[in-house]
Structure formats: C-alpha cells, structure tokens
Amino acid sequence: xxxxxxxxxxxxxxxEPYMLDAMRSGKHCGNHGWGMKCIQHMKEKYGFHEVFLxxxxxxxxxxxxxxxxxxxxxxxxxPSYTFSSTANAVVLQGARPVFCEIEPxxxxxxxxxxxxxxxxxxxxxxxxxxxxxxxxxxxxRPIADRHGLTIMLDAAQSFGSRDRDGSxxxxxxxxxxFSFHExxxxxxxxxxxxxxxxxxxxxxxxxxxxxxxxxxxxxDGVRSKYGWVDKxxxxxxxxxxxxxxxxxxxxxxxxxxxxxxxxxxxFHLFAPYEKAGHLRIPHPPQGxxxxxxxxxxxxxxxxxxxxxxASLRQWNVNAYIGYVPLHSFDKGRKLGYRAxxxxxxxxxxxxxxxxxxxxxxxxxxxxxxVDSMSAVLKELYAE
Amino acid sequence: xxxxxxxxxxxxxxxEPYMLDAMRSGKHCGNHGWGMKCIQHMKEKYGFHEVFLxxxxxxxxxxxxxxxxxxxxxxxxxPSYTFSSTANAVVLQGARPVFCEIEPxxxxxxxxxxxxxxxxxxxxxxxxxxxxxxxxxxxxRPIADRHGLTIMLDAAQSFGSRDRDGSxxxxxxxxxxFSFHExxxxxxxxxxxxxxxxxxxxxxxxxxxxxxxxxxxxxDGVRSKYGWVDKxxxxxxxxxxxxxxxxxxxxxxxxxxxxxxxxxxxFHLFAPYEKAGHLRIPHPPQGxxxxxxxxxxxxxxxxxxxxxxASLRQWNVNAYIGYVPLHSFDKGRKLGYRAxxxxxxxxxxxxxxxxxxxxxxxxxxxxxxVDSMSAVLKELYAE
Numbered sequence: 001x002x003x004x005x006x007x008x009x010x011x012x013x014x015x016e017p018y019m020l021d022a023m024r025s026g027k028h029c030g031n032h033g034w035g036m037k038c039i040q041h042m043k044e045k046y047g048f049h050e051v052f053l054x055x056x057x058x059x060x061x062x063x064x065x066x067x068x069x070x071x072x073x074x075x076x077x078x079p080s081y082t083f084s085s086t087a088n089a090v091v092l093q094g095a096r097p098v099f100c101e102i103e104p105x106x107x108x109x110x111x112x113x114x115x116x117x118x119x120x121x122x123x124x125x126x127x128x129x130x131x132x133x134x135x136x137x138x139x140x141r142p143i144a145d146r147h148g149l150t151i152m153l154d155a156a157q158s159f160g161s162r163d164r165d166g167s168x169x170x171x172x173x174x175x176x177x178f179s180f181h182e183x184x185x186x187x188x189x190x191x192x193x194x195x196x197x198x199x200x201x202x203x204x205x206x207x208x209x210x211x212x213x214x215x216x217x218x219x220d221g222v223r224s225k226y227g228w229v230d231k232x233x234x235x236x237x238x239x240x241x242x243x244x245x246x247x248x249x250x251x252x253x254x255x256x257x258x259x260x261x262x263x264x265x266x267f268h269l270f271a272p273y274e275k276a277g278h279l280r281i282p283h284p285p286q287g288x289x290x291x292x293x294x295x296x297x298x299x300x301x302x303x304x305x306x307x308x309x310a311s312l313r314q315w316n317v318n319a320y321i322g323y324v325p326l327h328s329f330d331k332g333r334k335l336g337y338r339a340x341x342x343x344x345x346x347x348x349x350x351x352x353x354x355x356x357x358x359x360x361x362x363x364x365x366x367x368x369x370v371d372s373m374s375a376v377l378k379e380l381y382a383e
Numbered sequence: 384x385x386x387x388x389x390x391x392x393x394x395x396x397x398x399e400p401y402m403l404d405a406m407r408s409g410k411h412c413g414n415h416g417w418g419m420k421c422i423q424h425m426k427e428k429y430g431f432h433e434v435f436l437x438x439x440x441x442x443x444x445x446x447x448x449x450x451x452x453x454x455x456x457x458x459x460x461x462p463s464y465t466f467s468s469t470a471n472a473v474v475l476q477g478a479r480p481v482f483c484e485i486e487p488x489x490x491x492x493x494x495x496x497x498x499x500x501x502x503x504x505x506x507x508x509x510x511x512x513x514x515x516x517x518x519x520x521x522x523x524r525p526i527a528d529r530h531g532l533t534i535m536l537d538a539a540q541s542f543g544s545r546d547r548d549g550s551x552x553x554x555x556x557x558x559x560x561f562s563f564h565e566x567x568x569x570x571x572x573x574x575x576x577x578x579x580x581x582x583x584x585x586x587x588x589x590x591x592x593x594x595x596x597x598x599x600x601x602x603d604g605v606r607s608k609y610g611w612v613d614k615x616x617x618x619x620x621x622x623x624x625x626x627x628x629x630x631x632x633x634x635x636x637x638x639x640x641x642x643x644x645x646x647x648x649x650f651h652l653f654a655p656y657e658k659a660g661h662l663r664i665p666h667p668p669q670g671x672x673x674x675x676x677x678x679x680x681x682x683x684x685x686x687x688x689x690x691x692x693a694s695l696r697q698w699n700v701n702a703y704i705g706y707v708p709l710h711s712f713d714k715g716r717k718l719g720y721r722a723x724x725x726x727x728x729x730x731x732x733x734x735x736x737x738x739x740x741x742x743x744x745x746x747x748x749x750x751x752x753v754d755s756m757s758a759v760l761k762e763l764y765a766e
Contacts, residue, residue, distance in 0.1 A: 009409055011406070015406060023399060023402065027565070028392055055617070056438065057617070059438070059616065072455065072477065084594045084610075085594045085616075085617065091614050181412060182411045188623075189411030189621030189622060190413055190619055190620070191621070211468045211471060212471050213467050225707060228467040228470065228714040228715060229712065229714050231474050233471065238572035238573040238621075239572060240623065240624065324611075326610075329611045330597075330610065331614075
C-alpha cells in the first residue's frame with residue numbers, strides 16, 4: 001500500500017550547487033553572499049522595504065516583537081488558533097497575549113471581534129495568514145490606525161500569496177514574518193525572515209539582529225569599533241541555509257503551481273460534500289491569490305473528524321488535526337483563559353483537518369490520496 | 384604581500400558528503416539524523432548529560448537562562464569582558480547583569496571578586512572561558528553552593544578544553560553553552576549547543592527548545608497530541624548544519640593540534656618580551672588542557688597596543704582589539720555603570736590584542752605572520 005506523508009520538502013535541484021558554493025566560499029555565517037542574494041530578490045520581487053533573514057519564523061516573530069517595542073505589561077491581540085510561537089514572541093517580552101476569535105471561511109482572525117479586545121494597554125495586533133490565505137488587512141488596518149497599534153503579520157504560511165489589491169503578503173504591514181521551515185512552501189530546513197516596512201525601524205533592526213551591538217555601523221564605515229547598545233539576539237541565518245533558500249525562492253511560482261494541482265483536486269473532491277451540508281472547505285476572500293500552502297476541511301462534528309482521520313490512516317494517508325488552540329491548553333489556562341472563552345475557536349479547532357499537501361504530491365501519489373479520501377468520505381456519508 | 388586574515392574556517396573535507404546526505408534525506412529541520420549523531424558523539428566523548436543543538440551560542444545562552452529559571456528582578460553575575468550575548472541572555476529574561484572584574488592571567492572572571500557582588504536577588508553566575516582557557520570552577524563552585532546559585536558556563540570558546548581534573552569544559556556545571564559560529568574551532572557557520580547536566584531539567588529543556596510545546600511527549604509516545612505548555616523558542620539547529628558540525632566534531636583533535644602549532648609559535652615569539660617586562664601573554668592555570676582557541680597579548684599601555692596594531696596592518700596581518708567591555712558601552716551605561724566601576728576590566732580591555740589564529744595558518748602563512756609580528760615588536764621595543 002502506498003504511503004502519503006503529510007509533507008515532503010520539495011527540492012528544485014539547484015540547492016546542492018548553491019550550498020556547495022556557500023561552503024567553499026569560506027564565509028558561512030549570516031548576512032553573507034547567498035543571504036544578500038535572498039534579501040535582494042525578496043525586496044525587488046515582493047516589494048518589501050527591508051528583509052532580515054533569521055534562524056526561524058519563531059525568531060522573526062521575537063525580533064519583530066522587540067522591534068515593535070513591546071514592553072512588560074503591554075497587550076497584544078492575536079488569534080488563539082495559531083502556533084505557539086506567535087504567542088511566545090509576546091510572552092518573551094513580558095507582554096500579554098489577548099486571544100481573538102477566528103472565522104470559519106479562512107480560520108483567520110475575525111476582524112469584527114478585534115476592537116472589543118482593545119484596551120489602553122494594547123500595543124500590537126498579530127494576525128496570521130492561516131493556510132496561506134491572506135487575512136483581511138483592509139478591515140484590520142482601520143482598527144490599528146484608530147488605536148495607534150502596530151500590525152505585525154505572521155505570514156509564516158503565506159509567502160507568495162497576494163492580497164486583493166495585488167500586494168504580496170508581508171509587504172503591507174509595518175512588520176511581517178515568514179517561516180522557511182521544511183514544512184513550508186519554500187524552505188531551508190530551519191529559517192525565517194522579518195520584513196521591516198518602516199524605514200525608521202531599520203537601523204535598530206540591525207542592532208537587534210547583531211546581538212544588540214552596533215556592528216552594522218562599523219560595517220557601514222560610520223564607527224571604528226562596535227559595542228553593546230541594545231538588547232537583541234543572534235537573529236541570523238547561516239549562509240549555507242541561505243543558499244538553499246535562494247534555490248527555492250527562484251522556483252516559488254513553480255512550487256505554488258504544483259501545490260495548486262493538489263488543492264484543485266481536493267476542492268473538486270470535497271466541494272460536493274460541502275454542498276450537501278456535511279462539511280466546510282476554505283473560502284478565501286474574493287480576489288486574493290493563494291500560494292496553496294494548506295487545504296483544510298471542517299467537518300460538522302469532531303466525531304466525523306476523528307472517523308475521517310482514523311479511516312484515512314488505514315489507507316496510509318497522513319492528515320493532521322491542525323493547531324490545538326492556545327487559549328485552552330496548559331499555558332493558555334495559566335494566563336487565565338478557559339476553553340469556553342473562545343467558543344468559536346474551540347469548536348472549529350475540534351472539527352478541522354489539514355490534508356497532506358506538498359509539491360511532489362502533484363506527480364506522485366495524488367490519485368491515490370484522492371481515491372483514499374473519496375472512499376473514506378463515501379463510507380462516512382453513505383446514503 | 385601575503386594577507387593574514389584574523390580567521391578562516393577550517394574544512395575537514397567531510398562536510399560536503401555529510402551535508403549532501405542531509406539534503407537528500409528529505410528531513411532538513413532540527414533534531415534529525417545528523418543532529419542526533421552530533422548529540423550522541425558529544426555525550427559519549429565529553430561526558431555531557433544531555434545536549435541541545437541550537438541555532439547559535441547566543442540562543443544556547445537564552446535557552447539556558449530560561450531553563451535556569453531567571454525571572455524579572457533576578458541578578459546574574461558575569462564578567463563585563465565578554466560578548467554582548469552573555470549579558471543579553473540575562474536582559475531578555477528581565478533580569479539584571481551584575482558585572483564582575485577579570486584577572487590578567489586568563490582574562491577570565493576573578494573568583495576573588497564574585498562573592499562581594501552576591502545579594503539576595505542573585506540567582507546565577509555566568510563565567511566564560513575566554514580564549515578557550517577554563518575559568519577556575521573549583522573556586523567559583525563553592526561560592527555558588529554557599530548561596531544557592533546556578534552556574535551556567537559560557538563555554539562559547541572552550542569546546543575541547545579540559546579543566547585541571549581532566550573534565551571537559553561544559554561537563555561540570557549544571558548548564559553550559561557552546562558556540563559553533565564560523566569563528567570558533569569547530570563550526571557550522573551559525574550554531575551552538577546547550578549542555579544540561581541536571582537530569583531534572585531535561586524535560587523542560589525539550590519544551591523550551593520546541594517553541595514551548597510538549598511535542599517531545601508525543602514523539603516519545605507519552606501523549607497523543609501536543610500543545611502550548613511553556614514559554615520557549617525555536618532553539619533548533621537545521622540538520623544540514625548539524626551534518627557540517629558532525630564532520631568538524633570528528634576532527635576536533637586534529638583542529639586543536641593545528642591551532643597549537645600557531646599558539647606555540649606565538650608563545651615563543653612573545654615570551655621574551657614578557658620576560659623583558661613589555662607585555663603579558665596568557666597564563667592558564669597549571670594542569671588545564673587547551674583547545675588553542677585564541678592567543679592574546681596584553682601590552683603595557685594602550686598606546687603600545689595601537690602602535691602594534693597599526694604597524695601590523697602595514698604587513699597585511701589582521702589582529703583584533705577583542706571585546707569592548709560591556710559595562711562601559713551604551714547599554715552598560717544605561718544599566719547605571721560607569722567605566723571606573725570596573726577599572727581592571729577597563730584597563731585590560733584597552734591594552735589587549737587577539738592575534739590571528741586558525742587551523743589553516745599552521746601550514747599556510749605562519750612564518751610570515753610571525754616574522755611580521757617579530758619585526759613590529761623589534762621596532763616597538765628597539766633598544
């Protein structure tokens with residue numbers, strides 16, 4: 001019986017020569033040749049003002065939280081339906097995550113539920129683009145503007161997606177973060193990036209990235225020696241990983257196109273079941289362009305979800321339950337949350353499944369995966 | 384004229400096949416095949432209880448600071464003569480770095496000056512092994528024991544050195560951190576490790592490394608799903624970098640032996656000048672075994688240092704001033720320190736030079752480097 005894993009990183013073929021070049025260059029640390037090529041490419045193609053490659057999407061969120069000026073006592077509004085890193089970036093600054101409900105079309109933050117959470121302590125909003133679907137920035141931005149809040153977009157999953165106005169995800173908020181973890185469309189094993197679209201924040205971003213030193217000013221010839229000027233960390237991506245990333249960046253469209261073959265097949269399989277009222281599939285806002293990072297299905301009951309997952313496992317097809325909402329797991333409860341505080345999130349989180357999705361599936365395994373799911377669905381909803 | 388850089392990363396020849404294997408394995412993220420080999424190797428050979436590979440030495444310090452339980456308001460004693468990362472790991476927890484003087488034989492923390500800095504708020508001591516020379520743990524440990532303080536050794540520079548009792552640096556304190564930055568003996572561009580020698584801290588270390596989730600318990604079969612249980616970050620090293628690191632680890636002795644050729648040459652060149660009273664060279668404690676990470680020279684005046692550096696530059700030989708003490712640079716001053724608060728550190732820091740040192744220098748450039756320095760010294764101390 002074939003095995004369909006949840007994810008397989010896609011290799012373009014260019015990774016090896018680029019990485020060997022990085023290795024042989026004798027400059028292996030961060031912000032060297034291949035890293036600079038990645039940064040230049042991202043700025044030119046995607047319209048990002050400045051890009052900092054980081055060791056992970058998690059690190060990018062932390063760097064952004066520092067750069068956004070989060071201080072102990074501040075509050076940050078974010079969905080509970082996200083990865084722990086989004087909330088930890090807040091917690092690590094001594095600030096408090098305030099969890100907002102999501103809506104079922106996209107599993108993204110519900111813009112209608114944000115403003116009621118704003119207090120005098122609120123400093124930042126961190127929406128995420130779940131499954132690569134752009135969150136509704138045009139509805140979030142006015143709230144941020146009204147209350148003087150910084151938006152940091154957690155675009156871990158949405159590299160290469162575009163919003164309704166054609167802007168690339170990550171280009172239209174003061175801060176945005178990407179993940180280049182092997183589970184993402186474009187990856188280098190472990191890696192990430194912080195996009196800084198506020199020119200007045202770029203200098204400090206260099207300090208934060210370079211362990212809180214002003215080394216950048218020495219490299220730029222402004223100072224003759226450098227020292228400790230700020231907090232910070234080593235928010236740098238090794239050049240060998242940047243070389244791998246560059247290979248992937250150059251094939252971003254090809255990778256998205258391959259993934260689209262998979263999401264199209266899933267759409268055609270599941271749409272009739274949605275029409276029959278058995279489940280829901282994603283409904284991105286009209287006019288957005290997707291990177292096809294993920295495809296989710298929301299069953300009508302968590303029992304149906306469990307039966308779908310269990311049956312699919314019999315076929316050796318690996319689907320995944322998605323996030324356990326942050327507010328109702330241990331650390332969320334320690335922050336004072338109860339499951340019933342975000343009933344929509346809790347409910348959706350108990351019914352959603354993410355299907356296997358990777359570029360290679362398009363030409364190896366897709367018919368089997370679809371046939372397996374089709375058989376399971378027929379069994380589940382047998383007339 | 385030849386050029387002698389300050390550092391060139393040494394390649395053993397095994398990096399490329401190992402990295403290609405990691406690339407082709409399809410598992411590129413942290414804690415996979417090559418990472419596990421590194422960890423196993425370090426535990427077996429060096430006697431570390433548990434090892435966590437991290438994206439940098441900086442990240443290892445941060446993870447250790449969290450694991451050691453630092454909280455806002457705590458105080459941590461560390462030398463001012465260190466890299467900013469040592470202090471930032473403290474600052475990022477909301478704790479306060481308390482800077483201690485160093486002593487000139489090793490540029491390491493002066494054990495006689497630690498206890499006077501202990502207050503009821505003190506929680507941790509972070510000594511560093513400057514230049515790969517083990518700090519005097521047998522004199523620091525009783526102070527920690529008397530006051531219930533955790534020692535986290537910043538062993539960024541001392542991987543492969545051994546203390547007087549034969550124990551490897553990193554094996555004899557509750558926590559220890561290594562850097563595998565390209566400037567270190569053993570490197571992978573950007574990388575590090577946290578050694579956890581307290582068995583009761585290992586489980587939480589896994590949570591901190593995995594973004595504050597208990598994913599580890601799922602991998603171990605203890606839980607069926609994982610969620611958010613703690614703060615934490617993505618303290619993981621990409622497997623491609625771990626593959627590079629493994630190649631280097633296997634050649635650690637060879638690398639140290641090559642570096643020893645260089646430090647021996649420097650010793651023979653500079654010892655007569657020390658005898659004549661012009662300068663000082665390192666005097667490690669009797670009985671330690673060095674990894675020959677660095678060789679420093681403390682001139683009698685900062686003017687002599689500047690003249691030495693300037694003349695050497697004429698020969699295309701790159702030496703380096705070392706650290707700017709943390710307490711007297713911008714961020715240290717913001718913490719309330721003045722330069723005169725640590726006069727010994729301030730004075731030594733203004734007179735020290737680190738000489739170029741890398742494994743490849745042993746067979747390419749050493750005679751030229753030594754001749755250049757010899758000429759400069761003769762000019763500087765012409766009778």
